Amino acid sequence: MRLEQPGTGLFDAVVMPSDTEDAVLTKHRGMLQLITSRFVKNRLAVVGMGVLLTMILAAILAPILIGETAQVHPAIDTHITEALQGASFKHLLGTDDVGRDEFARLLYGARVSMLVGFVSMLVALSVGILLGSLAGYFGGIVDTLLMRVTDAFLAVPLYLILFVISAFFVAGGSDSIRQVILILGLFSWANTARITRGEILALREREFITAARAQGVGNARIIARHILPNAAGALLVNATLLVGGNIITESTLSFFGFGIQPPDASWGNMLASSRDYLTSAPLLVYAPGLAILVAVVSFNLMGDGLRDALDPNTTER
Numbered sequence: 496m497r498l499e500q501p502g503t504g505l506f507d508a509v510v511m512p513s514d515t516e517d518a519v520l521t522k523h524r525g526m527l528q529l530i531t532s533r534f535v536k537n538r539l540a541v542v543g544m545g546v547l548l549t550m551i552l553a554a555i556l557a558p559i560l561i562g563e564t565a566q567v568h569p570a571i572d573t574h575i576t577e578a579l580q581g582a583s584f585k586h587l588l589g590t591d592d593v594g595r596d597e598f599a600r601l602l603y604g605a606r607v608s609m610l611v612g613f614v615s616m617l618v619a620l621s622v623g624i625l626l627g628s629l630a631g632y633f634g635g636i637v638d639t640l641l642m643r644v645t646d647a648f649l650a651v652p653l654y655l656i657l658f659v660i661s662a663f664f665v666a667g668g669s670d671s672i673r674q675v676i677l678i679l680g681l682f683s684w685a686n687t688a689r690i691t692r693g694e695i696l697a698l699r700e701r702e703f704i705t706a707a708r709a710q711g712v713g714n715a716r717i718i719a720r721h722i723l724p725n726a727a728g729a730l731l732v733n734a735t736l737l738v739g740g741n742i743i744t745e746s747t748l749s750f751f752g753f754g755i756q757p758p759d760a761s762w763g764n765m766l767a768s769s770r771d772y773l774t775s776a777p778l779l780v781y782a783p784g785l786a787i788l789v790a791v792v793s794f795n796l797m798g799d800g801l802r803d804a805l806d807p808n809t810t811e812r
Contacts, residue, residue, distance in 0.1 A: 540800020569596035618680025623687025631695030661753035694726035728805030739794035
């Protein structure tokens, strides 16, 4: 039978005798309930999560909400005779300069912007966790080399390098979404790497890690099963902030013509195509602009709530 001393993280890596496994599971269930309770008490965080779930659900149900059929696609079909119409029962947010339904484009723009934000976050999180784990756990020359690479990425003017790279590699059509996701993911991992390294430096000399080494547990297993679960709180909060940040970055790239390319709609290129109609058709500008603002603020509110709920220094045990 083996017993490891628990750490102080949220999900301590504990190997216990079989007769206490139920007690450990009960403790973890109690911890999850406590975290949920603390999160629910943060009303702004709950509102942010509710708004995000509503936006995601609306994006998923876009074909139903806009009455899309095999013959009719309001977000793509152009009707020059209906260009720049105001809000009405037929077109809730009016139409753009070529007669496309603005509400339909807003929903499909949500699909693209959310997809880019989430998937690029996963790419950045994967790269950042891998490099940060290696740097923090092994230290020495590995830490020095990886952190200098990280510093270089942090020092580069982000938008300048993204504009240059996007101009060369982002093509039109559906490929533009995949290319933007990859570019954003590969240039937004540096902060995640620093956070991961810091968490591992704080945990790698703890008693339960020393016990795992003494029992012959491999380095990869120690990182994956013992250290990273204890750093999950900080990484989860960072993930929510990454999504919001990447939505803003994608919108900026698309606004200047370096991101998502037509015919795909994103909130950024919707703003770009409507900026000449600020006075004559203000809804074309305000609708995607407000969508970006609400989505990013909601992600930040949810991230703040998760940070408070997952903080082991303030969470009761």
